[in-house]
Amino acid sequence: MSVVGIDFGTLHSKIGVARHRGIDIIANEVSNRATPSLVAFGPKQRAIGEAAKTQETSNFKNTIGSLKRLIGRTFADPEVQEVEKKFLNAKLVDVQGTVGVQVNYLGEPHTFTATQLVAMYIAKLRDITAAELKNAVSDMVIAVPGWYTDIQRRAMLDAAQIANVNVLRLVNDTTAVALGYGITKSDLPEDGERNIIFVDVGHSSISTSAVAFSKGRLVVKASAYDRHCGGRDIDYALVQHFGEQFKEKYKIDVFNNPKATFRLVASCEKLKKILSANAEAPLNVESIMNDIDASSKLTRDELEQLIAPVLDRITAPLQRVLEESGLTLDQVDGIELIGGSTRIPSVRAKIQSVFPGKVLSTTLNQDEAAARGATFSCAMLSPVFKVRDFHMTDINAYPIKLEWDPIPDSEDDTPLTLFPHNNAMPIVKALSLRRKEPFEVQAAYEDPAGLPGGINPFISRFVAKEVPADPSGDFTTVKLRARLNLHGIMSFDSYYIEEVEEREEPAAMDVDGGEAAPPKKKRYTKKKELPFIATHTSLDKSIVEQYREQETQMWAADKLVMDTEDRKNALEEYVYDMRGKLDERYASYVQPDEKTKLLAALQEAEDWLYTEEGEEATKSLYVQRLDALKKLGDPITLRWRENEERPRAMAKLRETL
Numbered sequence: 001m002s003v004v005g006i007d008f009g010t011l012h013s014k015i016g017v018a019r020h021r022g023i024d025i026i027a028n029e030v031s032n033r034a035t036p037s038l039v040a041f042g043p044k045q046r047a048i049g050e051a052a053k054t055q056e057t058s059n060f061k062n063t064i065g066s067l068k069r070l071i072g073r074t075f076a077d078p079e080v081q082e083v084e085k086k087f088l089n090a091k092l093v094d095v096q097g098t099v100g101v102q103v104n105y106l107g108e109p110h111t112f113t114a115t116q117l118v119a120m121y122i123a124k125l126r127d128i129t130a131a132e133l134k135n136a137v138s139d140m141v142i143a144v145p146g147w148y149t150d151i152q153r154r155a156m157l158d159a160a161q162i163a164n165v166n167v168l169r170l171v172n173d174t175t176a177v178a179l180g181y182g183i184t185k186s187d188l189p190e191d192g193e194r195n196i197i198f199v200d201v202g203h204s205s206i207s208t209s210a211v212a213f214s215k216g217r218l219v220v221k222a223s224a225y226d227r228h229c230g231g232r233d234i235d236y237a238l239v240q241h242f243g244e245q246f247k248e249k250y251k252i253d254v255f256n257n258p259k260a261t262f263r264l265v266a267s268c269e270k271l272k273k274i275l276s277a278n279a280e281a282p283l284n285v286e287s288i289m290n291d292i293d294a295s296s297k298l299t300r301d302e303l304e305q306l307i308a309p310v311l312d313r314i315t316a317p318l319q320r321v322l323e324e325s326g327l328t329l330d331q332v333d334g335i336e337l338i339g340g341s342t343r344i345p346s347v348r349a350k351i352q353s354v355f356p357g358k359v360l361s362t363t364l365n366q367d368e369a370a371a372r373g374a375t376f377s378c379a380m381l382s383p384v385f386k387v388r389d390f391h392m393t394d395i396n397a398y399p400i401k402l403e404w405d406p407i408p409d410s411e412d413d414t415p416l417t418l419f420p421h422n423n424a425m426p427i428v429k430a431l432s433l434r435r436k437e438p439f440e441v442q443a444a445y446e447d448p449a450g451l452p453g454g455i456n457p458f459i460s461r462f463v464a465k466e467v468p469a470d471p472s473g474d475f476t477t478v479k480l481r482a483r484l485n486l487h488g489i490m491s492f493d494s495y496y497i498e499e500v501e502e503r504e505e506p507a508a509m510d511v512d513g514g515e516a517a518p519p520k521k522k523r524y525t526k527k528k529e530l531p532f533i534a535t536h537t538s539l540d541k542s543i544v545e546q547y548r549e550q551e552t553q554m555w556a557a558d559k560l561v562m563d564t565e566d567r568k569n570a571l572e573e574y575v576y577d578m579r580g581k582l583d584e585r586y587a588s589y590v591q592p593d594e595k596t597k598l599l600a601a602l603q604e605a606e607d608w609l610y611t612e613e614g615e616e617a618t619k620s621l622y623v624q625r626l627d628a629l630k631k632l633g634d635p636i637t638l639r640w641r642e643n644e645e646r647p648r649a650m651a652k653l654r655e656t657l
């Protein structure tokens with residue numbers, strides 16, 4: 001069993017694991033603590049994370065990023081069409097109403113849904129973690145944006161299921177950061193509150209939360225977002241600038257050349273980072289197109305002018321969080337910055353302008369705070385470690401209403417806001433209705449215009465198949481329980497009636513030997529559960545199963561490709577290694593005819609490796625070939641080893657005598 005927390009970022013993701021001595025952010029197969037959030041498809045195999053990044057330039061059309069921006073969306077969503085498309089090179093398509101990609105995989109066109117792509121990525125993070133822990137991984141907490149809606153959250157859980165990962169919680173990312181902050185502070189007030197505002201400016205969005213801390217607990221007071229303001233918007237502004245400049249300067253149009261644009265984006269991101277610490281920076285893109293080496297430069301002042309529209313968006317969510325929290329500036333005890341883009345001086349200046357006179361603190365690890373927090377959350381939910389409990393109350397971003405067909409004389413007003421904006425969560429609420437006939441209740445977001453892009457406000461439909469008749473022929477009072485759970489997902493929990501029963505309590509003994517009290521009648525309410533059906537936007541179980549099977553197959557195919565490559569390398573290595581050793585180390589342990597025979601076999605294997613057949617053989621063929629060579633070579637190796645070990649064994653024997 002393992003305790004794992006994931007910060008699922010637009011650009012990179014980070015993995016935290018809990019160990020006895022604390023929480024570690026782990027490194028991936030190439031020793032990076034952040035893994036590119038990319039999935040790619042090739043002629044022989046998929047490439048995910050670092051491997052996808054390595055081949056991105058040469059295969060950008062089959063490489064997909066922005067995974068967290070796509071999951072839970074439809075193809076027609078205006079945010080997908082007008083915004084996400086700008087940042088993607090792969091072909092987006094409609095797959096049964098959801099957004100997917102069409103890619104070239106195994107030499108053929110294939111389509112995958114965004115949920116499947118996220119599943120592939122989660123599986124990769126799972127494998128990275130399992131390799132580090134040398135243990136299978138199943139339980140995780142994943143940090144997601146607080147602005148995710150029900151359908152996006154459900155899609156994340158579907159993706160995790162496809163990847164065989166059990167999500168103990170989808171935690172809002174700034175809440176995870178707040179948990180990491182609170183749980184490590186030993187000086188939180190017993191009485192009163194310490195109010196901290198967390199500001200995360202990442203690659204694609206801004207998230208901010210005002211959180212009240214006291215000893216052993218945190219309460220999120222308000223959260224606010226700009227889903228379209230982050231590092232990638234800055235990169236985009238720079239690409240526009242240089243693209244225009246190169247039209248004049250080099251008479252080239254990079255915008256008509258996806259590869260050139262792609263390479264310019266990478267260079268602009270580099271330039272942007274240099275400008276965070278320097279007043280001026282160069283831009284160089286070798287052979288950007290038409291054999292032209294493009295170069296230019298930019299000052300920090302020029303950058304600030306170019307990105308003014310992006311910078312201007314930063315203050316609004318910060319003002320909103322302050323306002324909704326009800327805190328005055330004086331009551332704000334600290335501001336904690338996280339997210340890569342808060343390293344930009346002009347971004348900081350904008351944040352500062354909302355909190356004049358306050359110190360902007362960067363004591364949290366800007367890049368890893370969310371993953372650490374998610375890992376703490378996992379540790380608290382998992383039985384593996386005993387962690388000091390820290391109570392967390394988060395809030396609901398979008399108001400949820402329940403609606404039903406009005407029933408004359410039933411006195412049930414529809415619609416009803418069940419979970420208002422900023423309602424504490426997780427939470428369960430019960431609703432009483434007066435009914436005679438089977439009925440339906442629909443749960444939906446109350447304000448569709450306030451939701452991301454074109455997300456359908458529908459959440460769930462509840463269908464009661466029966467209503468027990470009231471003996472007097474009147475309406476029956478039935479109850480529904482709705483839950484906003486740990487993941488921020490809403491569901492109908494139960495449907496029931498309450499029956500009141502009077503039961504006699506056994507009389508209490510009078511120990512003083514006086515008169516026994518008369519038996520008491522006590523009223524009990526008994527819950528009687530009734531059948532209901534609730535539909536929601538999670539994938540159908542059969543589809544999850546089908547995707548899971550497909551994922552398992554692709555995973556196994558990738559593994560076979562890697563293992564085959566590994567066995568091929570082993571064969572190649574044996575040929576070179578053995579040939580060298582025959583002349584040196586093994587020279588006095590080999591008979592001449594034995595040597596001739598082995599050398600010939602090595603040569604034959606080498607020649608074969610360079611034939612078409614040998615280049616692309618199966619794993620078992622490489623294994624067979626290697627085994628055949630070892631049959632000839634092992635006796636020699638053994639002779640040498642025995643001779644090497646004999647004196648050592650003798651010495652050991654002498655010691656013990």
Ligand code: ATP
Binds near residue numbers: 203231339
């Ligand atoms: P999101 O939270 O929006 O989903 P993310 O978590 O992947 O995205 P972060 O890792 O917080 O994003 O930040 C990445 C962004 O920060 C990128 O745009 C990157 O270019 C930018 N960034 C990182 N370091 C610097 C720096 N020194 N100067 C300027 N920008 C930087």
Ligand code: MG
Binds near residue numbers: 008009010200202
């Ligand atoms: Mg982030």
